[in-house]
Every structure is written in C-alpha cells, then in structure tokens.
Amino acid sequence: MRVCAPLAEAASLASRLNARCILPSDPSADLAALAPLAEHCEKFSPLVGWETAEGQIGRCSSQQQGSPDSLLLDVTGIGPLFHGEESLANEVITDLRNWGCHARVAIAETIGAAWALATEGAVNPAVVPSTRMEPTIAPLPLSALRLPRDTIDLLAQLGVVRVEQLLHLPRTSLPARFGQRLLRRLDQLLGAAPEVIVPHRPPAEFAAEEVLEHPAESREVVEHVVRELAKRLAAALAPRRQGAMRLSCRLDSAPGRPLTWQVGLYRPSADPRHFWDLLRVQLEQTALSGPVGRLTLAAPLTAPLENRQGELFAGSSHDASRQLDLLVDRLSSRLGAKAVLRPELTADPLPERAVRYVPLVESGSKRRMSKSPLHAAAACPLTLHSPPRALEVVSIVPDGPPVSFRFGSQAHRVACWWGPERIETGWWRGRSVRRDYYRIETADGQRLWLFRRLEDGAWFLHGEFA
Amino acid sequence: MRSLATLRHKLELLEGLRSPADSQPVGTGVAALDRLLPAGGLRRGTLVEYLAGSAASGAGTLALAAARVACQEEKALVVVDRQQCFYPLAAAAWGIGLSRTVLLHPADAAEQLWATDQALRCPGVGAVWLTCGTIDDRDFRRLQLAAESGGTLGLLVRSAKVRGKPTWSAVQWLVQSLPSRGNRRLSVELVRCRGGVSGQVRQLEWDEARGTWEETSDHATHSLHPPAELAHPTTARRRSRA
Numbered sequence: 001m002r003v004c005a006p007l008a009e010a011a012s013l014a015s016r017l018n019a020r021c022i023l024p025s026d027p028s029a030d031l032a033a034l035a036p037l038a039e040h041c042e043k044f045s046p047l048v049g050w051e052t053a054e055g056q057i058g059r060c061s062s063q064q065q066g067s068p069d070s071l072l073l074d075v076t077g078i079g080p081l082f083h084g085e086e087s088l089a090n091e092v093i094t095d096l097r098n099w100g101c102h103a104r105v106a107i108a109e110t111i112g113a114a115w116a117l118a119t120e121g122a123v124n125p126a127v128v129p130s131t132r133m134e135p136t137i138a139p140l141p142l143s144a145l146r147l148p149r150d151t152i153d154l155l156a157q158l159g160v161v162r163v164e165q166l167l168h169l170p171r172t173s174l175p176a177r178f179g180q181r182l183l184r185r186l187d188q189l190l191g192a193a194p195e196v197i198v199p200h201r202p203p204a205e206f207a208a209e210e211v212l213e214h215p216a217e218s219r220e221v222v223e224h225v226v227r228e229l230a231k232r233l234a235a236a237l238a239p240r241r242q243g244a245m246r247l248s249c250r251l252d253s254a255p256g257r258p259l260t261w262q263v264g265l266y267r268p269s270a271d272p273r274h275f276w277d278l279l280r281v282q283l284e285q286t287a288l289s290g291p292v293g294r295l296t297l298a299a300p301l302t303a304p305l306e307n308r309q310g311e312l313f314a315g316s317s318h319d320a321s322r323q324l325d326l327l328v329d330r331l332s333s334r335l336g337a338k339a340v341l342r343p344e345l346t347a348d349p350l351p352e353r354a355v356r357y358v359p360l361v362e363s364g365s366k367r368r369m370s371k372s373p374l375h376a377a378a379a380c381p382l383t384l385h386s387p388p389r390a391l392e393v394v395s396i397v398p399d400g401p402p403v404s405f406r407f408g409s410q411a412h413r414v415a416c417w418w419g420p421e422r423i424e425t426g427w428w429r430g431r432s433v434r435r436d437y438y439r440i441e442t443a444d445g446q447r448l449w450l451f452r453r454l455e456d457g458a459w460f461l462h463g464e465f466a
Numbered sequence: 467m468r469s470l471a472t473l474r475h476k477l478e479l480l481e482g483l484r485s486p487a488d489s490q491p492v493g494t495g496v497a498a499l500d501r502l503l504p505a506g507g508l509r510r511g512t513l514v515e516y517l518a519g520s521a522a523s524g525a526g527t528l529a530l531a532a533a534r535v536a537c538q539e540e541k542a543l544v545v546v547d548r549q550q551c552f553y554p555l556a557a558a559a560w561g562i563g564l565s566r567t568v569l570l571h572p573a574d575a576a577e578q579l580w581a582t583d584q585a586l587r588c589p590g591v592g593a594v595w596l597t598c599g600t601i602d603d604r605d606f607r608r609l610q611l612a613a614e615s616g617g618t619l620g621l622l623v624r625s626a627k628v629r630g631k632p633t634w635s636a637v638q639w640l641v642q643s644l645p646s647r648g649n650r651r652l653s654v655e656l657v658r659c660r661g662g663v664s665g666q667v668r669q670l671e672w673d674e675a676r677g678t679w680e681e682t683s684d685h686a687t688h689s690l691h692p693p694a695e696l697a698h699p700t701t702a703r704r705r706s707r708a
Contacts, residue, residue: 335572
C-alpha cells in the first residue's frame, strides 16, 4: 500500500487480503503505536529509533512525510549477550510476535543494508556478516535503496532494476542524471558514508538508573531502590539549581512489559523526600508484573528552582503556601492530574461552559486573575447537573413559567418563580443552544434552577441552590 | 459567669478538645449562628456538619459561607466533589476567590476519603468543603484527627438521614428551607455542639441589599417547633441532652 493511493486501489487490495475495513492513513496514530514498541525494544539495544540524522527512513520520499515504518536498533557488540546475532534476531521476532507484530529483522553492517534486507531480502531474519555483505545485497531490487519513486522508475526505464547493475555504472556520471541522493544512498548502503540513528526519545538530562544483578521480586527492595534513585536524582538537580517539573519512573521486568509512570509537579522541586512521597503513592497502586531488573528515574522536564531566603523566624504564611504546593503534588499524583483542578471563569453565557477547569500540575503556579462573576450570589445555583436532567413539567401558558413538575417519584408544586432568563449561543459555536431559565421555589421552600429548551419545549433541571 | 466559663473550659479539656485559648474562633459567616456557639464561632481543627433537611435546602450554601470566613488570609479552600456537580461560579458569586480554590474530583469513596484526609492535614488549607453520605466510624475519627493536626476546618454537607448517628464533628447544624416567596429563608437548628446548648433554632433570611443572612423572628410562617414537642417534655429534654 502506498500513501495517497486511490480508494478503489485500496479496496481491491483489501478484498485480496480478506481485510475487513479500510481506514484512512493517520501518520500521528501510527507514530503513537510505534512509540511503545520502540520503548519495548529498548531491552535489546540501548539505542532505538525510527529516524536517522537525515530524517525519516522508509519508502516515502523526502517531500512526502509519511509515518515511519521501521525501527532501527544499534546492536553493536550486543550479539554475545544473546549468544550470537542469529539468536538475537530470532529472539526479537518471537518477542514481537507476543506483542502481536509480525517482524522482519535484519542485522547488517550499515543501516542501509539492514533496511534493504529487512524490506526486500528473501530470508527472515537475515544476519549478514561484513564479509558477505556485497554479494548478499547485489541481487536486491532497487526499491531496497530508499530512493524516491521517480528515480527508481527512471532507472527501470534504462533497464537498471537491481543493485548490482547500479554498482557497475560509472560513479561520476550518476549524480548528473539522478541527483546526489542516489550516490549517498549507495555509499550509506556500503558503509562509505556515515549514518546515525536518532534515539526515539532524547535521553533525559537528569536521570538515575540502577541495574540489579539479581532481579528483585520483593516490593521492599524495589521501594528501597526507588528511594535511593530519588536521592541521586535530587543530588544531580540541586547543584544546578534545577527542580523537576515532571518525574518519569520506569521499572523493567524480564517477562512483562515495563511499568512506567509519569508524575507532574506543581512547582519545581529537588527534594528527595518529596519525590519519594509522589512516587510512593504510584507504587502503592501498581502491581509488579515480575522480578524487576532495571529501575530508571528521570526528570524529563525541569525548571529553575526558586531561591528562598532562609527566615529567622519560620514564616507561617510562606510555610503554609509551600505545604499547599506539596499537597497539590500529592493529590495529583494519586488522583491524576485531571482530578485536581483550579476553576477559572470564562465569559461564556452558557452555564456549563462558564467555568474552565485547569489542572493545577504543570499549568504552572501562575495564577491568572479570574473575571468577576456576573451573577448575584442568590441567583447562582451551587450544584450543576451535567448533563441536565429531564423533567415532566406542567405549565398553563404554552411559553409560560412552570406550575408543577415531576422529578423522580416526587411531584413538586411551584410556589414562586423568577425569570425567565434567556440564554442563547451563536451559530458559530456549533449547535446553537436556546434556553429559558427559571429560578423556582417549591412549596417546601426548595430552590431549583430549571430551563425550557426553546426548540422543543422540553424541561430540564439544571441546578440546585443546595 | 466567670466560674461558668472556667467550668466549661475544664469540661472541654476533659472531652479531649484543645484549649480554646490557642485558636481564634472562625465565624460561621452568619452572625446569628455565631451567637449560638459558646466560642462565638467555629474552631479551626474541628469538623462541622451541615445536615440538609431536603435536597436544595441551603446547607451547602451555609457551609460555603463558613468556608469563606475560614479561607481568609491567603488560605486555600479545597472542594472535594465526587459527584462532579459543584458549580464554581456560585462559589465566586458568594465571594470566594477561585484562584485559591482547589477542586478535587476523586473517582471513588476510598479516593475521596484519602484526598479529604490529606487536605485536612495541610496547614495551607483554610477549609475543606465536601458532600458525603455515611462515613465509617473509624474513617470519621481519622478525618477529625486530620483536621486537628492540620488546624483546618472540615465542612461536611450531609443528608439529614444521618442525624442521631455517632459523629466526630464538634458542631452539627440542621438546615431546612422555608417557603418565602421573596428573599430566601432558612431554618437552622443547632443539633449538636460541644459545650453549647443544642436544640436551638434560628430562622435566617437573605438580605439582598446588605448581602448577609439576617435573623428573623417572624413566627407567622414558623413551620418548625410544632406544639406537639412541648406536649412531650421528655423528648424535648432528651434532645437537649443529646
């Protein structure tokens, strides 16, 4: 399949492959699926990526940025750890099969050769020692060369379809007709030009890692090591006057997927006890999937620490606000950043959109001045039902106020009402909303906030003056 | 009069309360209710319950009035809202600074309890406002100790169904709405108060012009205190002892 193919072509291909559905190409989703796979492959190699320093590799040409379709692993010197490169390649294939992927693996001297063998080679896995590289590559088709489609077509018109034919052509005459790119690809294939893998995630500047000689199963050992890592991370941060804004912790266990979690902080911190507090609430909630062999703690996001002047008499107000920061961090760590919020008023007339909720963590500690509320205190309900609850309402006049209504099993009589207050939203906001709001008091004195939807006259309970 | 205060102080010490001298009382936000309390207000480091006689009775609003007083001097208000129905616009309209308000949406009862406990323990928090149903006795005690250690005010809005159940709160109000046809009217009963006289009822009316709750003595629409209660002095006495 190729990018920008007509739908009919996709359909014919799908019927041949017994595919059930055709999805539009979504590079960002592809990338999102590839990222965890790359992370998983870190157990085979310290350097995993899908890009080289020149950009993405793959079938897409340079103008057309598609999604990356291969993972690059630097396995220099890794072979002996897995009893040879053959068995390493086999292990990668079995491992990825458990993940649900059919992998084509090739190990070769250069990135270009490995990619060529993985995509166009006849065997899987293909492990090619440096001595046998040229004869193995020579019979491959030109599509193994990571060239733009039109260059390949042009060469095919001239009868050049295999790599060996290209290698026999005079080197000096090639760039004039096919561009500099062809020569570079050839050099990269044979190792005459360097090529570098870009790691799929930049290594964090501040990180601490511990590899256990004997993988630990006991939770206490893991907790102890994480606490040690927190100390080491804090010791690396503090002299540079940097504080962590985000912590990422990763536990690699041999059989299962690695456990990872991220913790956001409300204010930069370099306090090991605080780190441990935040990590502990996460650790308490997760089950270890197996013995843990490697533990990594990193601070991918840092910010300068605030300088605090020591106070002669411990200032209560400053201490209290610091305590509050620590509380926000603890709450966000356990409940999740989306559950610890600061409300902000907006200028929107629609009640459910009049307040915006901002997660406190990582939104920074900057406090924006909220707009002053437009409503009088007694006119604003304390609780708001979302979505509004449907009511059965009786009103005498068609567009008039409610007289009595049924909510749940109870019937209520309206003793008193205020309104209507009409709220309409503009057409540019999507579906327009038109409502008449009434503040009502029932015979018992309960105060409720009802509205009638003007489109169909349906009544809803939106809030309570609780 | 002086000996009465000393005795009351001794009694509070026996009950395990902290000495009233070490903390300034916090107003309830309603002058008429402050007058009912022996200390002239609520005390930091305690739990206060607002029992709602019915839905939309005004208990939450009164609790918010107390929170507003407790959260002065740059202290934060923590709202623990498991049902996710608290409407911050109302809090802003009642004069609470949203920049110092932290809204929590815990997913389940265990998280709610944990978050409330943590918030109550924090000295940077002025008050914690939460709606909750039944609380396990040990958890209730845990919250009370948390409030005591953090010196924060815990404001619990609960249904009146829990009235008479064991409680660890220092003060318990019962809030009921009264028909008004004008400014909002509430009837508030002091159900329980350590060192105070329980069973007292006050009627409040919202004064739109002044922006305060004022006490009314209009007995014409007085729906509480049915005469039957006077006919049974035993129940009245029992309630005043509770």
